[in-house]
Amino acid sequence: MTDSAKTGAAITFDKVGKAFAGSGGQAVTALEDVTLRIGPGAICGIIGRSGAGKSTLLRMVNGLERPTSGTVTVAGHDVGRARGSALRAIRREVGMIFQHFNLLASRTVFGNIALPLEIAGMASGSIRARVEDLIARVGLDGLRDRYPAELSGGQKQRVGIARALATQPKVLLSDEATSALDPETTQTVLRLLADINRDLGLTILLITHEMAVVRDIASDMAVIDGGRIVEAGPTYDVFVHPRHATTRSFLSGVTGITLPRFVANRMQADRPQGPSQEVIRVTFSGDHATDPMLARLNADLGISVNILAGAIEEIGPHPFGNLLLSLDADRGEQARGFLESHGLLTEVLGYVR
Numbered sequence: 001m002t003d004s005a006k007t008g009a010a011i012t013f014d015k016v017g018k019a020f021a022g023s024g025g026q027a028v029t030a031l032e033d034v035t036l037r038i039g040p041g042a043i044c045g046i047i048g049r050s051g052a053g054k055s056t057l058l059r060m061v062n063g064l065e066r067p068t069s070g071t072v073t074v075a076g077h078d079v080g081r082a083r084g085s086a087l088r089a090i091r092r093e094v095g096m097i098f099q100h101f102n103l104l105a106s107r108t109v110f111g112n113i114a115l116p117l118e119i120a121g122m123a124s125g126s127i128r129a130r131v132e133d134l135i136a137r138v139g140l141d142g143l144r145d146r147y148p149a150e151l152s153g154g155q156k157q158r159v160g161i162a163r164a165l166a167t168q169p170k171v172l173l174s175d176e177a178t179s180a181l182d183p184e185t186t187q188t189v190l191r192l193l194a195d196i197n198r199d200l201g202l203t204i205l206l207i208t209h210e211m212a213v214v215r216d217i218a219s220d221m222a223v224i225d226g227g228r229i230v231e232a233g234p235t236y237d238v239f240v241h242p243r244h245a246t247t248r249s250f251l252s253g254v255t256g257i258t259l260p261r262f263v264a265n266r267m268q269a270d271r272p273q274g275p276s277q278e279v280i281r282v283t284f285s286g287d288h289a290t291d292p293m294l295a296r297l298n299a300d301l302g303i304s305v306n307i308l309a310g311a312i313e314e315i316g317p318h319p320f321g322n323l324l325l326s327l328d329a330d331r332g333e334q335a336r337g338f339l340e341s342h343g344l345l346t347e348v349l350g351y352v353r
């Protein structure tokens, strides 16, 4: 870019609550007691199911929604209490991209990207230079005079990204920006966002219902369920040590490891009377391999295991793996102790007769 890169802004949510007036006069609680800090330059993924409160949370960062209680800040500025010119100043620092792109059909690629600069009153010569720069940055060279109807979904989202960057914001909000794209295009758009984050240093807050998006791009993540943040932290830590059931359920979708149906159908939470098998998840990260451990369980302790499912994932540069095993429930505690003492994480999922 011609102008010097800015550093990203920190975003904080402090005990944020939001209630909407629902139909029939009953209040709908969209957010409750949300406390979250997103560091400058982070890429934070917020994941949650439909209706969990993701959009409400995101829209508070640019003041489209105001908290009913608590405080939201961007670079230290209280968004919820800002009005007039103070709110407009915050909004200039916060760009946003959307699932359905929200481009103006009557404007070309150039015209769409130029729009926020025209609104800001920038001189046309400066607008031209800035927009040409942005078109190159998002990889749309040669398409400046096309209309949205003449673009693919991925190209439209690139226009959306360029438009969001036009005012050189410190924060980029992404509202399910890849949900309408095919998997391959999703990857190219996520790579572009990661490049922008690296080159410009701006903070990216994205909401999604896809764990793969979080895995592929987010340095940090939070899981929202019923308007509350149930788990948050560096993405790698949350993937390796998921604590909440909602997180685990999102993870089982992305790691591709689910129990075979013949086991899942018979599984029970409590250990039954008589002989049974304990079903466990073993998680290993980076430098720990499971193969020798499973072999040593057998050789050293005489415990044999059945491998039910397994996969290795990558989060940034860090590999980690998950294995689902079953073994004689009488030996479960001993086996888990052995694996844990060798740096693997274990979790009992249930029992089968």
Ligand SMILES: Nc1ncnc2c1ncn2[C@@H]1O[C@H](COP(=O)(O)OP(=O)(O)OP(=O)(O)O)[C@@H](O)[C@H]1O
Binding pocket: 020, 021, 022, 028, 029, 030, 048, 049, 050, 051, 052, 053, 054, 055, 056, 057, 209
């Ligand atoms: N303007 C509004 N008036 C009344 N209720 C609302 C309003 N906006 C959101 N809600 C309610 O607040 C809750 C959270 O909605 P929100 O749109 O933030 O969820 P979401 O996680 O973004 O869902 P989705 O993934 O389906 O977009 C829902 O119960 C929703 O019905």
